[in-house]
Structure formats: C-alpha cells, structure tokens
Amino acid sequence: MRSEDVLSGPVGTILFSGDDPKGLMREAAFQARLSIRSQLEETSERCLAAFVVLGDDLEQWQLQMQRVRTRYPDLPLVVLIERKTGIDDAALFATAEKYRVQYWVDPQARELVPLFEKLVRLHDEFRSREKSRKELGLRNRQLRDLQSNLEKIVTERTSYLADAERELHSRTQTTRELVRFIKELSQAETIEEILQLVSYEMRSFHEVRPPVLAVASQEFGARLYFQQARGAGGRPATRAVEKNWGSRIVRQMWSSRSVIRTNDVDDQSYLAQEFGRPVARTVAFPLGNRGHTQVPVLIFEHGFDGEKVERFTRFWTVRLEPLSMAIERVFLNREMFSSSRMWETIFDGIADPIAVLTEGHEPIRLNQAFSENTGRRCYEIFAGRSEPCEGCQMQKVLVDGEAAEWQIRRGDRVFRVKSYPIRLSKLTSINHYTDISKGLELKGHAIQGEKMAAIGLMAGNIAHELNNPLTGLRSLAQVLSVDSRFPESVRNDLREIESAAERSSRIIRDLMEFSSAGDHVRALVSINDVVESSLNMIKTALHEHAVNADLLPASEGMIRVDPHLLQHVVFNIVNNASQAMRGAGEIRIRTRLAGEWVETEIADTGPGIPDEILGRIFEPFFTTKAAGQGTGLGLSMSRWIIENFGGTIAALNQKDSNGNKTGAMFIIRLPRARAE
Amino acid sequence: MKCLVIDDEPLVRRSLLRVLQVRGHQGFEAEDGPKGLAVWRELQPDLVFVDILMPGMSGPDVVSQVLPSLTIRPFVVLMSAYSGEDSERLAADCGANYFLAKPFEDLFAVVDEAIERSGAAKSANVKGDG
Numbered sequence: 001m002r003s004e005d006v007l008s009g010p011v012g013t014i015l016f017s018g019d020d021p022k023g024l025m026r027e028a029a030f031q032a033r034l035s036i037r038s039q040l041e042e043t044s045e046r047c048l049a050a051f052v053v054l055g056d057d058l059e060q061w062q063l064q065m066q067r068v069r070t071r072y073p074d075l076p077l078v079v080l081i082e083r084k085t086g087i088d089d090a091a092l093f094a095t096a097e098k099y100r101v102q103y104w105v106d107p108q109a110r111e112l113v114p115l116f117e118k119l120v121r122l123h124d125e126f127r128s129r130e131k132s133r134k135e136l137g138l139r140n141r142q143l144r145d146l147q148s149n150l151e152k153i154v155t156e157r158t159s160y161l162a163d164a165e166r167e168l169h170s171r172t173q174t175t176r177e178l179v180r181f182i183k184e185l186s187q188a189e190t191i192e193e194i195l196q197l198v199s200y201e202m203r204s205f206h207e208v209r210p211p212v213l214a215v216a217s218q219e220f221g222a223r224l225y226f227q228q229a230r231g232a233g234g235r236p237a238t239r240a241v242e243k244n245w246g247s248r249i250v251r252q253m254w255s256s257r258s259v260i261r262t263n264d265v266d267d268q269s270y271l272a273q274e275f276g277r278p279v280a281r282t283v284a285f286p287l288g289n290r291g292h293t294q295v296p297v298l299i300f301e302h303g304f305d306g307e308k309v310e311r312f313t314r315f316w317t318v319r320l321e322p323l324s325m326a327i328e329r330v331f332l333n334r335e336m337f338s339s340s341r342m343w344e345t346i347f348d349g350i351a352d353p354i355a356v357l358t359e360g361h362e363p364i365r366l367n368q369a370f371s372e373n374t375g376r377r378c379y380e381i382f383a384g385r386s387e388p389c390e391g392c393q394m395q396k397v398l399v400d401g402e403a404a405e406w407q408i409r410r411g412d413r414v415f416r417v418k419s420y421p422i423r424l425s426k427l428t429s430i431n432h433y434t435d436i437s438k439g440l441e442l443k444g445h446a447i448q449g450e451k452m453a454a455i456g457l458m459a460g461n462i463a464h465e466l467n468n469p470l471t472g473l474r475s476l477a478q479v480l481s482v483d484s485r486f487p488e489s490v491r492n493d494l495r496e497i498e499s500a501a502e503r504s505s506r507i508i509r510d511l512m513e514f515s516s517a518g519d520h521v522r523a524l525v526s527i528n529d530v531v532e533s534s535l536n537m538i539k540t541a542l543h544e545h546a547v548n549a550d551l552l553p554a555s556e557g558m559i560r561v562d563p564h565l566l567q568h569v570v571f572n573i574v575n576n577a578s579q580a581m582r583g584a585g586e587i588r589i590r591t592r593l594a595g596e597w598v599e600t601e602i603a604d605t606g607p608g609i610p611d612e613i614l615g616r617i618f619e620p621f622f623t624t625k626a627a628g629q630g631t632g633l634g635l636s637m638s639r640w641i642i643e644n645f646g647g648t649i650a651a652l653n654q655k656d657s658n659g660n661k662t663g664a665m666f667i668i669r670l671p672r673a674r675a676e
Numbered sequence: 677m678k679c680l681v682i683d684d685e686p687l688v689r690r691s692l693l694r695v696l697q698v699r700g701h702q703g704f705e706a707e708d709g710p711k712g713l714a715v716w717r718e719l720q721p722d723l724v725f726v727d728i729l730m731p732g733m734s735g736p737d738v739v740s741q742v743l744p745s746l747t748i749r750p751f752v753v754l755m756s757a758y759s760g761e762d763s764e765r766l767a768a769d770c771g772a773n774y775f776l777a778k779p780f781e782d783l784f785a786v787v788d789e790a791i792e793r794s795g796a797a798k799s800a801n802v803k804g805d806g
Contacts, residue, residue, distance in 0.1 A: 473687050
C-alpha cells in the first residue's frame, strides 16, 4: 500500500448488505482503502461493488438482490454465502445466476481484502479503459468535426472556384461582346449605321425605346438623329432633323454638363417637344468631345426600375468611349470629305487645264479643263500624241527642281505650260496650261496690221508714180493699135502692150484702194442693203454661175460700215468663188443674226480650198492665180477692211458625210449695231 | 480746134496728141508748168489738158495763174492719178471745167467727151455773150 494512497482518502465505496460477522467487511474495506455503506442505498460516491452476505432467509436474500439490481444495474454484485446455511445450492444458483457467488466458510477479513483490491484494480482498469474510451470518443468526435470542417471548407472552396469561373466566364463574355461592338463600330461609316449597332447592342434590355443621338457643332449647326418605326424590309429608318443652333433646347442639350443624366427635366422636355408626346424616364450619356466642336449626346427613353437603370447605365458606360470615337470618326470623315470636295471643286473650277504628273507623264490628278483621267499619259490625253510634246521640259523641271515654262501645240491651238516641281509621295510636277492662241493670233494680227499699213503707205506713194507713165503707155498703145497705117501684126503687138498696161493699172488701183481702206466713212446700214446692191453688180459679172441669196428681213442686221468697201469685199469673195468653179456651179449667200454678230456666209460648189493653204489665204500677196490673174491683195484687203469694221472673216471647206470637200465657205462676222 | 496738153509724162502727151490729131484737131504740148503757161498765153487754145501733179509748178497753179489774163476762156480738163473727192474739188477751185482720173480706160472716149463738153461750153458761152 502506498503512502500517498492512504493520504488521498478512499478510492471507492462498496455497498454492503447482510450480516457482517465480526466487522470483517469494514476491516477489509479499511485495508483496501474503501469506504463502506451498510445499506444498499443510492449514493453519488463511486461504488465499486455491492456485497450481500446471505443469511438463511432466501426470500430476504432475493429481495435484497433485486433491490441492488434495480438500483445499480451495472454494479458487480458479490453474494457471500456461509457454508453453514442450508440453502439449496442449485436453487441458489438458479436464482442468482448472474451474480458472483462466493462461499464464505470461515469468514476472515483477509479473504475479502484481495477481493476488494481486485475490485479496485478492476475498477481502475475499467476507469482507465473508460477514460481511454472517452478520449477515443473525443478524438473520434474531433476527427469527425475535423472531417466535417474539411468537407465544409472543400465545399466552400469548390463553390468559390465555381463562382470565380462563372464570373470569369461572364467577364470574358462581356469583354468579347465589347470587343465585337468596338469592331463593328470601327466599320460603321454613317451615323445611321452606328445607331443600328446601338439598337442591336441593347437587344437584351426590354422596355427601352430606340436611341436618340443629338450632335451639334458651331460650324454645322445641330442635328438630331433617331430611328423611326421600322420601314420597308424591317430595318429601322434613321431620320436626321436639323436644328437651329441658337434654339433654347439645343443650348440645354449641349450645356457644359458632362455627367450621365438620369431623368433630367431638360432632356425630357426636349424629347417631349421633339416627339410631341409625354416622355417618362430618360438616361442621357454625353459622349465627350475631345476638344472638337462636335458634342454628341446619346439619350434613351426607358421604363426601367432602379436596379435595371443601374445595370443599363453600367452596360453603356464601358461602351461610351468607343461610341464617342466612332461618331467623331464619322464626322471627321464627313469634314474631310467636305474639305476634299471643296478642293476638288476649286481645282475643277479653274478654267485653265492643270495636271499633276509623275516623272513618267502619268497623271495623278487632272482638273476638268484638262480632261478626265483615263489613266493614259498626259500627251496622249491632252495632245493626242504617242510621245511627249515637242519642247516638253518636264524631265528638266524634275531633275533641276526648278519651275520652267514652254509652249506646246494641241491641234491649231498653242498652249503655254508653266511647270512647278512638287514633292508628293513621288517626284511630281504640277503643270498649268494657258491657251495663248488668241494672244498669238492678236500679236500676229498686230504685225500683219503694221505690215499692211506699211504696204498701204508705200502703195499710195508708188501708185501715182506708176500711174502716170502707165496711163501714157496704155493710151498710146491704144491709139497706135487702131492706126491703120501700121500693119496688122504690129497693131496686135500694140494691143498686147495695152492689155499689159491695163492689168498694171488694175494692180495700182487695188493698191490705192488698199492704202485708203482705213480712211472711209462709216454709216449705219442694213447688211441686206449692202448684199443686195452687191448682187446686182455680181450678177452682171457672173455669166455661168447661179447666185442664190437667203437674206434677213430688211430691217434686221444693222451694221456700222462703209457700204462701198463692204460691197467690195463681198464682190471680191464672190468673184474668187466664181473663178474657182470650173463649169456650172452655184454661189449661195446667206445673212443671219448670231448673238451680237451679223453673219454673212458666202459658199460655192467649187473644189474647196486646199488644206495646206487654208491658213495663208488672207496673207498679203498670197495668190494661187496665174500671173496677171490676181494681185494677191484681194483677200488680205478684205480682211483688213472687215477687221477695221471690228469684225472677223474666216474661210473653211464644206464637207459631205464622207469627208469630201463640197466647196469653200467664207464667213464674215460684223458687230451688230443699234440705231442711236 | 487748138488743143494744149501740159503733162510731165511724155507718153501721156503723145497719146493725147495722137488722138486729137486723129479726131482732126490741132494739138500742142508742154512738159511742165512754166512752159505750159507760156504756150497757153501764146497760142490761146480752146481745150487744155493739165496734169495736177508736176514737178516745179502744179496744174491748178498754172490754171489759176493763166485764166485771169486770157481773153478767150478755154475748156480746161484737169487730170490726176489720184482720183477722188479732193482732186475734183481742187479742179473746181482753180477754175477748171472737168476732172479726168488716170489711168484712162478708153482714151478715144475720154478725148471725145472732153471735146464734146468743150463744144457745149463754148456754145453756151457764145449764147451768153450774144
């Protein structure tokens, strides 16, 4: 027995019932450090066993046993039996089969002590086992809890991951949709297309009307775009309404407020006024203007409640910037197009031909006066040539990088080309063509005029000097040729001399008329009077050719001329025509009004004028007639006279449908005069 | 009829004299103004042809100088290679009766017309005198 055990008091209690001979039970209990209770009563103390000492009364004994059992169903029960009792063992054991029965022949305390100690040991073991069991149970509970916790964590984590995956998926989807929207926006070229995209984009939202886009700039004024009811083909038609920049509602719409406006009273009254009906809820997104004057505002009319409005606003907030950029791009394109159109109009509006050309004479840009850009080279388009124009200095301009100027021909026109090198994407020159034919012609005319004046002066001077001896020569030859004293052969010679002298006189007369052409007095006359009076003279002169006249009414076609000189011109041309026509032929004279001009056409049915001399027939002393038949002054004088009257004279060939010449035509144009 | 031709162009003088001769008239000639003036005064011709433009002294000068000193007024024909209004007025101013433009188309016709006109003028004068 350990000292500490003694000190620590009883380790348990035993119940005792029956007769304790000589206090053996108490002694043994003491030795085994047990407390003992003599009644089988309930106690809170730790009971190790119940002992019943069996007396002779079996009935009493059974009663006791049942009481113990009832009160301590799990408590070990030991039945001590004295040998001396006459109880039938078989009956005893049958009654108490569940109990430990120990014969107590000669009751000694020492017999009980080991029993008690064994009880304590057993109890300790039991307690120990019980403790272990309890600990095990605790552990098991802890393990279960742990497992449960772990399961919970795993479930939570799994759920979280699933949520995250769902969110990620949702975000990816949102991003993908946004990317698609931006991509589609980038391909939109008109506001109408953008509005259609916006309409499509908000297809998942119901209870919202098609968008209204308000755009304004100081320059272009204000415009309101909105989609109307679906038109033909189910596509919503977009309508644009022009607004006066100064109107009140427009100023409200484009105020400086750049925040998203929900149920803004101004927006609502604006739309209500525009559509002529009450407007309930609105949300307006100003799209920002990046420093330009365009200020787009996107307005939706909807029937959402609070939460949906937020979702709708969030939905559009991320789309505002690309939308703003797309709208700005459309307007920039429009401005660019408008600006480009302006330059094109200016370029095409220049009356002189202008061409921007590459080194290889290929056109980059041509204005309308030059030609349409047919993709061919400049000389092919402009001058109808297969190689660069004569005198072209474009290569030099491009190599030297300095402007140059030259002249080229295009048919019968002469152009001055001013060429300037410019650097576009490649080496380029800009060529400016000026038609200088008129100037050259005028210059030619001036030279011609000076020549004519000099000829006139000279003619006047020499005419008199020649006239005198010629008069004598002709007259004397005439006189002698009729003198019968001379043989016939001599008189024939004299007649030849007279004829030669006569021709010489005619030349001198022409020269003298020519020299005095500018000094005549002009009068207001009708072209018809002049032509008709010429006709009398013409008809006498022409024997074999018919003359047909198609004249204006007598009162029309007034001109201010010297009628004698004009008659001279008409006669001269008709005479030429008559000489050109061999055999039968017709001369047609026609007068008519052509704007500010009075035209006289004189046409014949002769062989026409050879092309190679067409340009020279008005030159002085140019003639195709045989020597003595013409002075070469007739047409030059005619032109001199007509130009002195402020008119023009031109010669051309008439042609049939096959291009064959059917006669010559002279056209005299004189300024139409008004009676003062 | 006595006729005088004053012209610096010998061919003109000769041709006129020939025609006058053919027509049966007496013809005289002078090659310039001063000589013409002298012959005119001496011969007192009935018909005088005077060229306007001559070196030294012009036709109208000769006519205007000679006419006042004459007792018998002849028929004076002024001739010029410059035709036109001025020449005709010049002829009228100096007292000439008629103007002939050179060159002559038909010398016989020209001379015949001049003779005829001078005859008519003379008879008119005679009638006037009587």
